[in-house]
Every structure is written in C-alpha cells, then in structure tokens.
Amino acid sequence: MYSWIVDGVETNLDDGVLCYLVGSDGLGMMPFHRIADRGPLQHGDTDRGYRYDPRMINLALQIFAEDISSFWAKRNTLLRMFTPNSNRGIFKWELGSDIRQIEAIPYDGLTFSSKDASGLSQKTGIILKCNDPAWYDPAAKSVELLSSGGGGASGGAVPTAVPTSVGSSGVNASVAINYEGNVDSYPFLVRITGPITSPIITNLVTNEKIDFSGYTIADGDHYDLDLRFGQKTVVNSSGTNKSSEVASSSDLTTFRIIASPDAADGVNSIQLTGSAVGANTRLDISYYNRFSGI
Known part of the structure; x- marks a missing residue:
C-alpha cells in the first residue's frame, strides 16, 4: 500500500477510493555522486568518496469516478493534498508488518492534461522531492x-x-x-x-x-x-x-x-x-x- 500523510491525515493512493497508483519511479537506491580529484600530471583521477543527493519520486496516478461531481471532487482533493506550501508530507509504503516512510515536498505535477482524460477517468502525475533521500522505519x-x-x-x-x-x-x-x-x-x-x-x-x-x-x-x-x-x-x-x-x-x-x-x-x-x-x-x-x- 502507498499513502500520503500531510498534517497528520493519511490518504491511501492505491485503493481506488481517491485514485490508483499505476506507476512509480525513484523508490530504489538513493541518488549519489562520486567525489574525485586529479593532479596536474595524473592519468585518471583519485576517488575521494561519495555524497547522496536529494531524491525525486515520480508517481503516476489515475482517477476513476462514477459521476461528474465525484470526478471534480477527486481532482480537487489531490490538489489540496499536494499543495506546495511549507508543510512537509510523508510518503509511506506498507507491506504486511513492514513499513517505510520518507519525508517529501511536492515539486511538480498534477497538470491534469486533457490528453490524459477519458470520460470520468483522469491520468496525472506528481513529483515529490525528498531532501533527505533515505527511507526510514517509523518505529523508533x-x-x-x-x-x-x-x-x-x-x-x-x-x-x-x-x-x-x-x-x-x-x-x-x-x-x-x-x-x-x-x-x-x-x-x-x-x-x-x-x-x-x-x-x-x-x-x-x-x-x-x-x-x-x-x-x-x-x-x-x-x-x-x-x-x-x-x-x-x-x-x-x-x-x-x-x-x-x-x-x-x-x-x-x-x-x-x-x-x-x-x-x-x-x-x-x-x-x-x-x-x-x-x-x-x-x-x-x-x-x-x-x-x-x-
């Protein structure tokens, strides 16, 4: 199960009540870059380690609605949940007793292109930026x-x-x-x-x-x-x-x-x-x- 928590309210992103998560990217290894230096006459370089970079998570969501009022209400709910204010949210993954969370802020998305809409269905995407790229188990x-x-x-x-x-x-x-x-x-x-x-x-x-x-x-x-x-x-x-x-x-x-x-x-x-x-x-x-x- 995938969910989004903001202001203490958790919303399932994958049960169809609001939407389905139909695709994702950026959930695996933390982005990183290697640090190296090179002397004036050195062939190649010397590795000095690495640093992790912020993580970008891409989520593909799809809305299905029974009527036009529900369709627009679900769109508005997504917009409200992912408002780019100063409140940091939590993206949560859960499988049985295993839980992982990561703090994130909305970075881009939810454009609701008409090309991705069909009847009472709408595909859209949201990009989350995780300044700290590590997942954590919330059980301290x-x-x-x-x-x-x-x-x-x-x-x-x-x-x-x-x-x-x-x-x-x-x-x-x-x-x-x-x-x-x-x-x-x-x-x-x-x-x-x-x-x-x-x-x-x-x-x-x-x-x-x-x-x-x-x-x-x-x-x-x-x-x-x-x-x-x-x-x-x-x-x-x-x-x-x-x-x-x-x-x-x-x-x-x-x-x-x-x-x-x-x-x-x-x-x-x-x-x-x-x-x-x-x-x-x-x-x-x-x-x-x-x-x-x-």
Whole structure:
C-alpha cells in the first residue's frame, strides 16, 4: 500500500477510493555522486568518496469516478493534498508488518492534461522531492544507559548491561546499539539526564564525541540533542539553548550511528563518561533505522 500523510491525515493512493497508483519511479537506491580529484600530471583521477543527493519520486496516478461531481471532487482533493506550501508530507509504503516512510515536498505535477482524460477517468502525475533521500522505519528504536548512585565509591567501566549500574562518583560505561538499517542514522533524541558534570558521549566505533566538559547538568534537569541534519539543536528541560556549552572539538555535525559494513554487523558502542553522578543520571538515545531504498 502507498499513502500520503500531510498534517497528520493519511490518504491511501492505491485503493481506488481517491485514485490508483499505476506507476512509480525513484523508490530504489538513493541518488549519489562520486567525489574525485586529479593532479596536474595524473592519468585518471583519485576517488575521494561519495555524497547522496536529494531524491525525486515520480508517481503516476489515475482517477476513476462514477459521476461528474465525484470526478471534480477527486481532482480537487489531490490538489489540496499536494499543495506546495511549507508543510512537509510523508510518503509511506506498507507491506504486511513492514513499513517505510520518507519525508517529501511536492515539486511538480498534477497538470491534469486533457490528453490524459477519458470520460470520468483522469491520468496525472506528481513529483515529490525528498531532501533527505533515505527511507526510514517509523518505529523508533531506543537504548538507555542508567547510573545508580549506590554502585560503589569510585565507579567503574561496565561495557554491556542495560540498565547499567556504576559508581556514585563517576561514570564510564557503554551500551551497544545493534543497528539494523543500511544507511547511517542521526539520532533525533539524545537525552542526558543529570546530575552529571562534564559529560562526554563517544561513539567508540567512529571515535566521534559530544563533549560538555566544564559544565554540569543538575539533578532534575536534562539536555536534549537533536542530531538530524537541518536540526542540530541542544536545549535543556526548559527549552533554553545550550549549544554554547558543547566543546568546539565535538563532532556535533557528524555524530551518528553507522551501518554495516562500516560498523561490523551494525554494532555501535556508545560510551558515557562524567563525574558527580547520582541515582537519576542516565543517557537515552532514540533513532530510526534508515534504508537506501525499497
């Protein structure tokens, strides 16, 4: 099933109530381009990697109506659903328990050419632009790392268990994320709950870190980080911007959960260190499994 979600309203595009999806393009591999450079005397060039590009999805739709009033009403419904305003929609694919979604904006189409109309039937097309070309499973994944103030005087390293008990004076612990997507994921929520002083979060696979050295998150307060591109926000529980407390050496822009094969079997080990922790200290990470296509 294919559907379009805008302003929280989901409309089936393939059951005939409004229309049928009779063709599509752009649902597979994300568009990408290779990056290369070339020396003045070099034959060929040197590959420097790649970057993904925005995705264009082309949908061919067909309306069937029982009477002229229904025909025009269905056309108007499509025009209203795909109005090119600032509201970003979601294109959804569903097959049994498998669901994939992608955020999109209307880019072109719905011209309703008379050449594509016959009686009470109308063929038309819509082009959707996906600035982020990755599909995602909307069932968010979460991991947590807890600290218990009664664990010991000096603290300790606990590499596996979740929840994790560590010492009352400090924390140096990690949790494994078994990532199931095939495209890197930027967590939409990283929450550090106090009390904790100089917290540092590190992905031990990529060696990327987010460092709050010299700052304290008080008991009863928390910092929320949104690491998605276009967001990159750091706020406390009152909504106050705390980006200035992130050390300049941090990898706030690139911190992510990486996919296999860059991470063996998709396993990312996330470490939290800090001092002056207590019973309420914890780290929560929420993310989506992301995919290159369907």
